[in-house]
Amino acid sequence: MPVSSPRAVRCVEIDRQYVSTGVMFEPLQGRRMFFYYSVIRWGDSDESELVIITDTHRVIVRGCRLGSLGDGFREQRVKTVRAVPKADQMLAEIGESDTPVVEEILIEYLGEEGPPLPFVGKSGKKAKRHYGGSAPETPGI
Numbered sequence: 001m002p003v004s005s006p007r008a009v010r011c012v013e014i015d016r017q018y019v020s021t022g023v024m025f026e027p028l029q030g031r032r033m034f035f036y037y038s039v040i041r042w043g044d045s046d047e048s049e050l051v052i053i054t055d056t057h058r059v060i061v062r063g064c065r066l067g068s069l070g071d072g073f074r075e076q077r078v079k080t081v082r083a084v085p086k087a088d089q090m091l092a093e094i095g096e097s098d099t100p101v102v103e104e105i106l107i108e109y110l111g112e113e114g115p116p117l118p119f120v121g122k123s124g125k126k127a128k129r130h131y132g133g134s135a136p137e138t139p140g141i
Contacts, residue, residue: 011063011102013080014072023073025059026082027105033057037076045070056110063102081105 022036035054043052050061050069061069061081072078083105 010099011082011084012069012072012078012100014077015079016077019076020079023078024080025061025105025107026080027107028083028085030107033059033107035059040073043070043073045073056112058106058108058110060104060106060108061102062104062106063100065098065100066102068098069100 022034024032024034026032039055041053045066047067050066052059083102
C-alpha cells in the first residue's frame with residue numbers, strides 16, 4: 001500500500017463557477033454559523049485579518065495570506081471559512097503559497113440593533129443624505 005503524503009485541511013472553500021448564497025464560518029470551538037450574503041453590510045481585509053459586519057454579528061478571521069478573501073467575499077464566491085488546528089496550519093503554510101490559512105474565527109453578537117449606522121452625529125440623530133447642490137447644515141455633526 002503506497003504511503004500518501006499528509007494533506008492539510010482547506011481553510012477556505014471557494015465556488016469558482018457559481019455565486020454562493022451565503023458563507024459558513026467554522027471556528028475550532030463553538031458553533032458553526034451560516035450567514036446569507038444579503039445580510040453582510042461590509043467587510044475589510046488585509047493579509048492577516050478579515051472583518052465582516054452583518055446585520056447582527058461581527059466576524060473576525062485571523063490567519064495568514066487572507067488578502068484574497070476580501071475579493072472572494074465581494075464576488076460572493078466564498079462558501080466556507082474554517083479554522084484549523086496547529087498541525088494543519090503548518091502543513092498549509094508549506095503548501096500552496098497563495099492558499100489562506102485560518103488560525104482563529106471570532107463571532108460576536110452585536111445585539112438586536114446591529115452595528116452602529118454611519119452618518120450619526122453628536123446629537124444621536126441620523127444625518128440626512130443630500131444629493132446634488134450644496135449640502136444643508138446638519139446641526140450636531
